[in-house]
Amino acid sequence: MDEDILYHLDLGTKTHNLPAMFGDIKFVCVGGSPNRMRAFAQFMHKQLGLAGDGEDLADICAGTDRYAMYRAGPVLSISHGMGIPSISIMLHELIKLLHHAKCRDVTIIRIGTSGGLGIKPGTVVITDTAVDSSFKPRFEQVVLDDVVVRSTELDKDLAKELLACSKEIPDFPTLIGHTMCTYDFYEGQGRLDGALCSFSSEKKLEYLKRAYEAGVRNIEMESTAFAALCGLCGLKAAVVCVTLLDRLEGDQIRAPHDVLWEYQQRPQRLIAAFILKHLGLCPPAGNKLFSTN
Ligand SMILES: O=P(O)(O)O[C@H]1O[C@H](CO)[C@@H](O)[C@H]1O
Numbered sequence: 001m002d003e004d005i006l007y008h009l010d011l012g013t014k015t016h017n018l019p020a021m022f023g024d025i026k027f028v029c030v031g032g033s034p035n036r037m038r039a040f041a042q043f044m045h046k047q048l049g050l051a052g053d054g055e056d057l058a059d060i061c062a063g064t065d066r067y068a069m070y071r072a073g074p075v076l077s078i079s080h081g082m083g084i085p086s087i088s089i090m091l092h093e094l095i096k097l098l099h100h101a102k103c104r105d106v107t108i109i110r111i112g113t114s115g116g117l118g119i120k121p122g123t124v125v126i127t128d129t130a131v132d133s134s135f136k137p138r139f140e141q142v143v144l145d146d147v148v149v150r151s152t153e154l155d156k157d158l159a160k161e162l163l164a165c166s167k168e169i170p171d172f173p174t175l176i177g178h179t180m181c182t183y184d185f186y187e188g189q190g191r192l193d194g195a196l197c198s199f200s201s202e203k204k205l206e207y208l209k210r211a212y213e214a215g216v217r218n219i220e221m222e223s224t225a226f227a228a229l230c231g232l233c234g235l236k237a238a239v240v241c242v243t244l245l246d247r248l249e250g251d252q253i254r255a256p257h258d259v260l261w262e263y264q265q266r267p268q269r270l271i272a273a274f275i276l277k278h279l280g281l282c283p284p285a286g287n288k289l290f291s292t293n
């Protein structure tokens with residue numbers, strides 16, 4: 001193409017010098033919420049010891065209110081909204097952006113929240129395989145009038161490396177497991193508390209227990225599309241989500257806001273440790289990486 005307009009990011013090959021803006025990016029972190037992704041960029045800014053306090057980082061996609069994007073050194077932090085259609089659009093444009101910018105050896109990580117299955121709330125789950133609602137490692141994409149089935153394998157070595165990094169952060173549990181990706185938060189995740197509910201509590205528990213038996217440890221809404229798209233485009237990818245509740249115990253997220261905020265920081269702290277290790281850096285003295293106090 002003579003020109004590529006990345007419409008939802010408000011960036012383009014003629015309007016922006018993408019190699020100058022992004023050519024040195026090595027880590028891309030994505031997550032649903034714009035505020036979380038700004039907080040992560042500010043946190044990375046401090047961890048990397050960059051100049052200034054990082055409080056006034058500019059939103060690179062400020063010209064659109066679809067997604068928010070921030071950078072801290074070689075780390076790009078982008079929001080993707082909720083659900084597969086939203087993350088798919090963002091990933092198509094992000095992957096083209098990395099291509100136009102001539103980025104090399106990029107690792108991409110989704111840092112999210114999820115519902116846990118049979119594990120303590122606050123546990124961080126590193127996904128080995130993203131599975132669909134039938135516990136199969138596949139993502140079905142409609143292309144023209146065909147349903148194309150794509151693999152959802154993630155990089156196993158990267159998952160193991162992240163688990164090894166988690167050993168240095170002992171104040172929360174981290175484990176590797178399958179992540180189930182659904183098209184909905186309520187009926188699609190077997191919740192009884194939506195506006196509609198068409199099944200019994202017994203049926204719900206029987207389904208969630210079968211998911212647990214199949215190796216599922218958490219449930220969220222983007223991982224299969226993320227794994228499929230990143231895998232096909234040759235990006236090393238990982239999914240790291242904290243669990244906000246145990247779905248075998250209930251449906252509503254009842255933890256207070258300060259607890260939920262601290263939970264959200266757990267994947268961020270793990271990924272910061274991973275990035276610093278890769279860059280051969282140590283966290284600054286008195287930082288909050290290894291302790292919440
Ligand atoms: O915490 P984030 O990244 O938004 O992800 C999870 O939270 C949302 C639902 O509350 C879904 O998008 C789910 O995947």
Ligand SMILES: O=c1cc[nH]c(=O)[nH]1
Binds near residue numbers: 114
């Ligand atoms: O239960 C939950 C919690 C967060 N995100 C989800 O998709 N499900």
